[in-house]
Amino acid sequence: QKGKYPERFAFYNLDLERNLRRKITLNEALKGALDRNEFRLMYQPIVNASGHVVSFEALMRWRYKGQEISPVEFIPLMEQSGRIVEAGNWVLEEACKMLAKMVQQNAEICMCVNISLIQFYDKGFVNNVNQVIERYAIPGHLLHLEVTESIFQSEQMMVNQKVSQLQQRGVKFSVDDFGTGYSSLSVIQNMNVDYIKIDRSFIQHIELKGLAIVQAVMNISQSLNFSVIAEGVETEKQRQMLEDCGIPYMQGYYFSRPLEQENALNYLKTAPEQ
Numbered sequence: 656q657k658g659k660y661p662e663r664f665a666f667y668n669l670d671l672e673r674n675l676r677r678k679i680t681l682n683e684a685l686k687g688a689l690d691r692n693e694f695r696l697m698y699q700p701i702v703n704a705s706g707h708v709v710s711f712e713a714l715m716r717w718r719y720k721g722q723e724i725s726p727v728e729f730i731p732l733m734e735q736s737g738r739i740v741e742a743g744n745w746v747l748e749e750a751c752k753m754l755a756k757m758v759q760q761n762a763e764i765c766m767c768v769n770i771s772l773i774q775f776y777d778k779g780f781v782n783n784v785n786q787v788i789e790r791y792a793i794p795g796h797l798l799h800l801e802v803t804e805s806i807f808q809s810e811q812m813m814v815n816q817k818v819s820q821l822q823q824r825g826v827k828f829s830v831d832d833f834g835t836g837y838s839s840l841s842v843i844q845n846m847n848v849d850y851i852k853i854d855r856s857f858i859q860h861i862e863l864k865g866l867a868i869v870q871a872v873m874n875i876s877q878s879l880n881f882s883v884i885a886e887g888v889e890t891e892k893q894r895q896m897l898e899d900c901g902i903p904y905m906q907g908y909y910f911s912r913p914l915e916q917e918n919a920l921n922y923l924k925t926a927p928e929q
């Protein structure tokens with residue numbers, strides 16, 4: 656028994672150190688990742704009530720020294736260093752290039768792009784989105800920007816102004832991971848968005864407690880005028896329960912995992928007529 660605790664303590668310290676080292680290494684590597692073309696996007700379909708693809712969500716991937724690093728790990732690092740602004744602009748550009756290709760194929764499919772709080776707050780944000788839309792001649796309404804509720808917590812004037820400036824160009828806004836951000840009801844009431852994405856955690860537990868949440872969001876959506884997307888749908892049971900609640904849009908492994916660009920384009924060609 657003797658000496659056990661100090662050993663354990665040492666073990667945890669080692670773990671912390673390893674974590675820190677990894678962070679430092681990845682941070683260093685992220686500096687040149689864009690220039691080395693290590694990023695790419697994958698595209699996950701969102702379907703409507705009849706199961707037809709209505710949009711793709713662009714999801715960032717990073718291959719570093721032959722390994723795929725999860726965005727759950729590298730996005731926060733880029734947020735801390737501020738590098739997310741440049742990387743986020745790259746994502747926007749790539750996603751719009753893909754969107755332009757789909758428009759050329761005559762597909763009325765939307766593109767959803769994740770926007771980090773830091774990127775949204777950047778002073779060049781609205782201009783940047785406008786420029787990309789113009790560069791690729793994209794109909795504004797096909798571009799959906801996914802933001803988290805956290806952007807609505809402060810500087811309401813500035814936030815609403817930016818949102819409505821882009822909405823005037825047709826761009827749609829979705830609130831991502833809805834229900835996980837501790838927003839008060841008054842904040843929710845002031846979000847002028849077009850879609851709410853119910854977080855996967857509620858869909859996962861829909862057979863237990865999640866159903867009440869899903870129903871509540873559906874009820875609010877009618878009075879506050881936004882549409883609802885359920886994310887992280889993995890099973891037929893979940894899909895059925897969501898359909899019974901009248902959820903108009905769904906996304907998740909049950910329908911499709913994120914696809915490489917080529918596969919996403921092929922998926923559209925083989926999909927049944929809308």
Ligand code: C2E
Nearest residue numbers: 714715726727730746769770771887888889907908909913
């Ligand atoms: P998110 O925006 O909530 O994206 C959904 C995540 O859940 C994706 O993980 C997706 O692959 C995964 N997912 C989709 N359906 C299912 C399902 O049925 N079951 C399960 N277990 N997972 C599912 P991914 O691609 O690893 O992205 C993780 C997070 O990283 C994203 O969460 C988003 O917050 C962030 N992220 C990814 N790409 C970008 C980006 O370009 N910009 C920014 N700012 N954040 C990004």
Ligand code: CA
Nearest residue numbers: 712769801831
């Ligand atoms: Ca998202």
Ligand code: CA
Nearest residue numbers: 831832852886
């Ligand atoms: Ca989400």
Ligand code: CA
Nearest residue numbers: 831832854855
């Ligand atoms: Ca999430």
